[in-house]
Amino acid sequence: MSFRITSFWVWAVVCAASMFWLLRLTASPYPAPDYVLSKQDAQFAGADLSRLLGATSVSANENLAAPPEASRFQLTGVIAGRTPDSALGLALIAVDGKPPKPFAVGALLDGKWVVQSVVQRSVAIGPPGGAAMVTLELPLLPDPATGSLPAAVMQ
Secondary structure: OHHHHHHHHHHHHHHHHHHHHHHHHHOOOOOOOOOOOOOOOOOOOOOOOOOOOOOOOHHHHHHOOOOOHHHHEEEEEEEEOOOOOOOOEEEEEEEOOOOOEEEEOOOEOOOOOEEEEEOOOEEEEEOOOOOOOEEEEOOOOOOOOOOOOOOOOOO
């Protein structure tokens, strides 16, 4: 009886292997879409590599002005206290395009900026011990999608 079982499994493996190679050798690949370029067809763009290697253009640096301080910060979330004069609150602020981090009232933001107050939709930022120089506000939420469904049609 074990000879029959062994023979069955041997022939099953032979059939599976022959089917694998038959499909492998006779299958045709899908054609590439028209917008795909092969490696041989692609041309080097010939971009200027001097910037990659560390060279800077003097005229480009002269035309660039320092961005205003307010544009460096982006307010993405607020957890405010119950009263406006409360010293409690957290603000989720992204500095220089980096991922946002939570800052409490009185926390140092970027070495020279401090979160001075947090209210429902805005945060006041300024130098330590000074008046608020920048006020960041959350954008208003969009109106809720309201409407009505079409009337049901009875057939």
